[in-house]
Amino acid sequence: MEPVANIGGMELVYKKPHTLTEIPTHYCPGCAHGVVHKILMEVVDEMGIQEETIGVAPVGCSVFAYNYMNIDMQEAAHGRASAVATGIKRVLPNKYVFSYQGDGDLAAIGTGETIHTVNRGENIMILFINNGIYGMTGGQMAPTSLLGMKTTTSPFGREASTMGNPLKITELIAQLPGAYFVTRHAVYNTAAVRKLKKAIEVSFKYQKLNKGTCFIEVVSNCPNGWKMTPVESNQWLEKNMLPFYPLGDIKVPKS
Amino acid sequence: MENEKGTSETRLMKGNEALAEASFRAGMQAYFGYPITPQSEVLEYLAAQAPNHPDVVILQAESELAAINMVHGAAGAGARAMISSSSPGISLMQECLSYMTSAQLPALIVNVQRGGPGLGTIQPSQGDYFQAVKGGGHGDYHLIVLAPASVQEMVDFVFDAFRLSEKYRNPAMILADGALGQMMEKVILPAAGSLPKMDAPWATTGKRHIRERNIITSLFIQPEQMEKLNLILQAKYSQMQKEVRWEEIRTEDAAIVLVAFGLTSRICEKTVDLAREKGLKVGLLRPITLYPFPTNAIAKLAKSAQAFLTVEMNAGQMVEDVRLAVDGKRPVDFYGRMGGMIPSPEEVLVRVESIAEKLHAVPA
Amino acid sequence: MIRGTIIVATDICKACELCITACPQDCLEMSPNLNVKSYHYVQLKNDTCTGCVNCAIVCPDSAITVYRQAKSAT
Numbered sequence: 001m002e003p004v005a006n007i008g009g010m011e012l013v014y015k016k017p018h019t020l021t022e023i024p025t026h027y028c029p030g031c032a033h034g035v036v037h038k039i040l041m042e043v044v045d046e047m048g049i050q051e052e053t054i055g056v057a058p059v060g061c062s063v064f065a066y067n068y069m070n071i072d073m074q075e076a077a078h079g080r081a082s083a084v085a086t087g088i089k090r091v092l093p094n095k096y097v098f099s100y101q102g103d104g105d106l107a108a109i110g111t112g113e114t115i116h117t118v119n120r121g122e123n124i125m126i127l128f129i130n131n132g133i134y135g136m137t138g139g140q141m142a143p144t145s146l147l148g149m150k151t152t153t154s155p156f157g158r159e160a161s162t163m164g165n166p167l168k169i170t171e172l173i174a175q176l177p178g179a180y181f182v183t184r185h186a187v188y189n190t191a192a193v194r195k196l197k198k199a200i201e202v203s204f205k206y207q208k209l210n211k212g213t214c215f216i217e218v219v220s221n222c223p224n225g226w227k228m229t230p231v232e233s234n235q236w237l238e239k240n241m242l243p244f245y246p247l248g249d250i251k252v253p254k255s
Numbered sequence: 256m257e258n259e260k261g262t263s264e265t266r267l268m269k270g271n272e273a274l275a276e277a278s279f280r281a282g283m284q285a286y287f288g289y290p291i292t293p294q295s296e297v298l299e300y301l302a303a304q305a306p307n308h309p310d311v312v313i314l315q316a317e318s319e320l321a322a323i324n325m326v327h328g329a330a331g332a333g334a335r336a337m338i339s340s341s342s343p344g345i346s347l348m349q350e351c352l353s354y355m356t357s358a359q360l361p362a363l364i365v366n367v368q369r370g371g372p373g374l375g376t377i378q379p380s381q382g383d384y385f386q387a388v389k390g391g392g393h394g395d396y397h398l399i400v401l402a403p404a405s406v407q408e409m410v411d412f413v414f415d416a417f418r419l420s421e422k423y424r425n426p427a428m429i430l431a432d433g434a435l436g437q438m439m440e441k442v443i444l445p446a447a448g449s450l451p452k453m454d455a456p457w458a459t460t461g462k463r464h465i466r467e468r469n470i471i472t473s474l475f476i477q478p479e480q481m482e483k484l485n486l487i488l489q490a491k492y493s494q495m496q497k498e499v500r501w502e503e504i505r506t507e508d509a510a511i512v513l514v515a516f517g518l519t520s521r522i523c524e525k526t527v528d529l530a531r532e533k534g535l536k537v538g539l540l541r542p543i544t545l546y547p548f549p550t551n552a553i554a555k556l557a558k559s560a561q562a563f564l565t566v567e568m569n570a571g572q573m574v575e576d577v578r579l580a581v582d583g584k585r586p587v588d589f590y591g592r593m594g595g596m597i598p599s600p601e602e603v604l605v606r607v608e609s610i611a612e613k614l615h616a617v618p619a
Numbered sequence: 620m621i622r623g624t625i626i627v628a629t630d631i632c633k634a635c636e637l638c639i640t641a642c643p644q645d646c647l648e649m650s651p652n653l654n655v656k657s658y659h660y661v662q663l664k665n666d667t668c669t670g671c672v673n674c675a676i677v678c679p680d681s682a683i684t685v686y687r688q689a690k691s692a693t
Contacts (some may be wrong), residue, residue, distance in 0.1 A: 003626065003684045010624060010686035014672040020681055027679060029658070030635030034679025052461045054332070066470045072459035074331045075472035077354050080324035084317070087328020087336070088459065091285050095461050113324070115327040116317035190673040191642055223635075230635035 017041040019050050020069045026064055028135075030230020032220035035187040036129060037068050040100075043200045044071065053096040056085045058110070060102035062129065062135045079110025082117035085124045096204055098125040104134050107143040107169040114169065121178025121212035124209070126204040128170065131220040132241065139225035143167040146244055148245060151225070166244065170217040174251040180212035182251035186219045186242070188234040195247075211253065219245045256316055263446045270409045271296035271436040274365065274429070277410040279304065280447040281417050282313060282500050283363075285312040287325040289361040291346060292377040293433035294367035297339040315467075323348040323355075323364075331471035333458030334602070335417060339365035341433070342383050343374060352426055353392030354429070357473030357484065361420040361453065363413065364398065364428045367436035370595035378595025379433035381517060384572035387430045388546040395485055395615040397492055400545040402516040406440035414450055421453045423491050432519050432568070434597065447473035492547075501549035502541040503556075505531065509538030512556050513611055515566040516542045516576050518597070523566050525600035526607060535611050545573070553580035563587040566603055568596070586610075623670020623687040625663060627635035630684040632660035638683060647674060 001023070003015050019041040027033045031072050042054050050071055057065035059078035065071035076084040082100035089097040106114050106128050114126070133151055134140040141151040141158060148157040158166070174182040182201060185196040196218060203214035219241050221233035228236060268276070275297045278286065301313045312329065316322035320338050329336040340348070345366045355362060366387065370380035387400045395590040399419045401412040412429050420427035462468040475481040502520075505527055506512055515523040520541040531539035540556060542549050557563075562585055565574035574589040581587050588607045593600045632654060638661055639647045648664040661674075661683075670687025 005624075007624070008621075009620075009689065010670070011689045013623075013670055014675040014683070014685035015688045016681035016684070024631050025680060029679075030637055031679055034681070035677060038679075038681050051463055054459050054461060056328070061472060066468075066472065070462065070468055072462045072469045073471070074328060074459055074481075075358075075470070075474050076324065076327070077350055080320070080327075080351070083321040083324035084328035084331070086314075086321075087285065087287065087325035087330075088332045089324070090314060091329045091332050091334040092338075092460060106643055112317055114320050118322065182675035187677070190676045193676050205653065210656075231640050232638050234637065234640070 006046045014029045019044045021033065021068050023067050025068055026156065027061065028224040030221065030223045030233065032131065032187050032218065033129065035193060036127065036218055036220070037065065039187070039193060039197045040127070040210050041069055043197060043204065047201065049096055049204065049206060053098070054088055054092065056081045056088065056097070056099040058099070058101055058105050060105050062100055062102060063136070065100055070106055079105050080113055081105060081110065082122070082124070082126060083113045086117055086120070086122050089122055089124050093123070096207055098127060099128065100127045102131045103132065103142045103144040105126070107167050111169070114173070115176070118213045118215060119175050119178045120174045121180070123207050123212065125200070125207060125214045125216065128217045129220050130217055130224040131225070132143045132166070133222045133225040135222045135225045146240060165184070168245070170215065170250060173215050176214050179215055179251055180206055180253055181214040183220065184245060184247050185215040186237065186247055188221065188237050206253070217245070219247070262394065263443055265441060265443050268406060269296060269437060269439050269440050270406045270431065271367065272300045273406050273442045275300035275414055276408040277413040277445055279311065279452050280306055280445055281414045282335055282448070283311065283337050283417070284592055285326070285329040285336040286338070286536070287314050287316050287329070287471055288323040289316055289322050289340065291341045291344045291371060293394050293436050294339050294341045294365070294518045296436070309374070313441065319344040319347040320351070323351040325361050327351055327355055330355070330362045331358070331459050333453065333460055335453050337363035337365065339367065340618035341367045341369045342371050342380070345383060345386070349386070349392035352398065353390070353394050353396060354473045355426050356396040356398070356469050356488070357394065359424040360426065360471065361424050362426045363416045363420060364426055365595045366428060366430050368430065368432040372418065376456040376595040377433060377524035379518060379568065379597060380593070381432060381519065381572070382593070383430065384545065384567070387428055387509035388548070393420060396488060397546050399423065399495065399498070401427065401429050402545050403435060404444045404520050404541065406435070406438060406516050409435060410442055410444060411565050414445065419451060423495055425491060429516065434517050439609060444584060479574055490542060494546045498544060499547040499549050501552050502543060503552070504539040504541070504570060506538050506540060506556055506560070510536040510561045510614065511568055512560040512563050512606055513537065513539045513603070514542070514553065514563055515539065516545060516573060519568055522598055523603060524599050526603040528603050529600055530607050535606055535607065542573070548576050550580040552578070553577060554582065557581045557584045561585060561614050564606060564610060565589050566598060567591045568598070571592060620669070621666050621674070623668040625668060625674065625686070626681040626684045627661055629655045630632070630658040632658060633680055634658040634660065636661070636680060637677045637679070641673040641677045643671060643673060649685065656679060672683050
């Protein structure tokens with residue numbers, strides 16, 4: 001429903017983006033997915049590219065993203081979003097194409113597709129939601145779970161010798177010549193959200209110029225999987241996730 | 256046969272290359288593949304011809320897994336898309352084929368079969384019959400399956416498979432084998448442009464303001480919705496039965512009917528000749544579509560013929576569908592070679608003769 | 620003088636309270652009432668809202684619409 005333009009002499013300054021549907025999300029209270037969805041659709045609104053944008057959301061909590069984003073979308077099998085996005089972009093090179101993937105999808109089962117998609121420099125934007133846990137299946141260990149992190153499949157904490165180390169795939173991706181813009185963001189406070197919005201906007205602009213793959217990691221929370229309140233989860237994120245996954249640009253275009 | 260892309264022409268070509276050339280002429284817009292013997296010539300041919308077809312997407316992916324998901328994306332975006340591979344590569348694609356069938360995406364899948372199981376051999380086989388016609392991946396679904404028996408059919412079935420696949424919004428497979436892929440034969444290549452462009456109002460091409468958003472998905476979390484989708488699929492499979500195709504050779508008076516598809520049907524055709532020379536009334540039924548299967552045609556022959564012999568390059572797969580069609584009314588024997596071995600017409604004849612003897616031993 | 624205000628889509632709010640943390644004016648609180656999904660929902664507790672939009676930006680459910688006193692009126 002469109003909000004009224006002003007009330008009692010006050011004007012409307014912020015509303016839900018038009019390209020976000022009216023369907024309430026299935027996400028848990030405080031989940032970062034909702035914020036990233038909203039910011040992504042805000043950019044689509046502001047750039048006026050709803051008719052030209054096609055999204056891909058694979059298996060994971062965000063597999064239902066097509067319920068919330070009022071754009072054409074394809075659901076993909078677990079790990080295959082960037083391959084599906086490649087197929088779309090290759091046959092529709094003038095459209096804006098993005099994939100929206102979780103850590104299990106992008107950095108475990110789909111690592112091969114991720115690396116090769118970026119290595120080919122596909123002109124797509126990859127949004128990588130990293131909360132260090134498998135949310136949808138109930139809080140299992142992810143490739144990006146921190147050492148010592150307790151999950152349902154690492155109940156005594158992640159241990160490097162048997163479970164491997166948390167994978168900094170974004171740094172790895174940045175090494176590839178096909179990666180044009182690689183950056184890490186978060187949505188745990190207003191300033192961070194605003195920076196993410198800029199990164200998404202600039203990525204779409206690069207895509208229009210056929211510059212190569214734009215890769216945006218969003219370090220996110222999972223209050224339910226981490227067994228915390230939403231507010232605690234954001235505090236935990238700041239204290240534990242950000243030192244290991246520091247925010248900022250990792251690869252920026254040479255000017 | 257004039258049109259904007261020229262005329263039909265006759266050439267001597269390898270099966271894989273003829274299929275590749277046919278795909279251009281059938282208006283294929285996107286090909287994604289990965290090398291595997293004995294079908295690598297498809298991608299090689301497409302890559303070599305790519306400069307003449309600047310609008311066609313041709314991409315060597317990092318795996319068959321990635322390649323089939325690229326087909327998913329391209330088909331979902333409304334392109335006439337295809338992939339080719341051989342048995343182990345096709346196994347890798349099964350998950351996505353299940354997804355594509357559920358998401359109702361048309362595409363052409365080519366399996367130039369080799370001997371298995373496992374890494375197996377690069378020699379021809381028909382060991383993927385079950386995988387091709389019974390679904391192959393998880394869930395209730397079928398691919399439309401066409402079985403060529405000549406290089407000419409490697410060409411013609413590209414057109415047929417795209418047409419059927421788009422008509423039913425269901426992936427279609429050409430189930431060939433290593434021999435058909437590698438053999439050279441004279442082939443008539445149809446003129447380009449004969450297959451109309453795919454009409455895909457459901458495709459994700461960007462949500463126009465005049466329509467609702469298009470969603471390509473195989474996710475139906477509510478059981479009511481999932482059952483509804485399944486009913487839609489099953490209704491399509493019922494509809495598809497009318498697309499069944501088969502060929503019969505000298506079955507009118509046949510006491511023994513051979514049933515064979517693809518390469519083995521050519522071998523059995525020779526066996527029919529050899530048997531007839533010996534005065535044995537033998538005929539051949541060749542299923543051209545393996546799904547839908549010519550059940551009724553076989554059932555009809557079960558009224559006139561006395562026995563059936565199914566010949567395959569596997570341990571006995573299609574024979575199960577032949578037995579279902581014959582429904583216990585006549586004996587159905589099986590002869591097969593495995594692991595890349597090709598039966599000779601003479602060894603099939605030995606089996607035919609032993610069946611004939613048994614038939615004569617039974618008092619009329 | 621009231622400088623800003625918000626309208627909360629109360630039935631969409633999931634009581635995550637991230638908006639309360641984000642509010643620099645400390646003008647938000649959880650309502651003691653429950654919405655249709657049995658969540659408490661956020662509401663204004665005083666008239667110090669400046670319409671800064673921070674709460675709406677961090678809201679994962681896009682439940683907050685923000686109004687601000689027009690510049691010409693200030």
